[in-house]
């Protein structure tokens with residue numbers, strides 16, 4: 001699924017690949033700014049703006065090696081895509097929030113907004129790397145530039161952003177991208193007129209081992225603990241799908257669409273699982289058979 005002839009997808013691919021968290025250049029924002037609600041993924045409650053009790057003075061996690069065994073699986077799943085270091089080093093010019101209460105308050109408000117802008121940039125950059133119509137590519141490119149310019153706003157302007165109206169046109173373009181790619185796949189490969197649609201499906205715990213689900217719309221689907229072992233998931237749209245504890249061992253996700261590192265981190269898989277170019281195998285998969 002590369003872009004159409006004449007469109008250079010290298011830039012968008014590089015943008016998508018480069019969106020990685022760099023905790024060394026952050027001030028533990030995800031461990032401080034965000035609310036943590038006690039659940040099977042987090043062993044305690046923590047209000048927004050209060051540092052986690054495990055956050056050390058050097059912003060490293062005291063229980064980093066034992067997060068899963070100590071009930072903090074959610075921390076191993078989380079991925080800010082690089083929003084943290086941008087807020088810390090660019091929006092706030094490397095100011096440590098610990099020295100200034102006003103900076104701290106603003107930084108903790110900016111971080112979740114930047115996270116959302118980064119999430120949209122990641123999706124748009126990925127969409128631009130697909131074989132889509134030139135018109136759609138141009139519209140995505142325009143959105144990408146808009147989103148990138150918003151990330152450069154100063155803190156007060158970022159806090160004032162109204163995210164839903166920004167998200168709406170992005171979402172429309174992602175839906176169009178998904179439809180173009182999946183319908184083409186349906187016609188050319190599956191011999192169908194339209195791609196399968198199971199948007200929002202409740203497939204919790206469902207046995208889908210070895211199934212051919214190519215080109216399926218699984219937006220917002222509940223795939224918690226589903227058995228997707230050896231399933232063919234190429235061209236599947238996974239935006240917002242819940243893959244917690246899904247079994248992806250041996251599954252082919254090489255051209256799955258709008259899959260995030262967080263979704264992959266929340267699932268189980270192994271060396272045989274094929275991932276899209278911009279995602280990496282989570283460390284906890286290395287011990288899988």
Ligand code: SF4
Nearest residue numbers: 031052054055061075
């Ligand atoms: S447990 Fe560690 S990684 Fe999780 S929020 Fe606390 S300091 Fe951060």
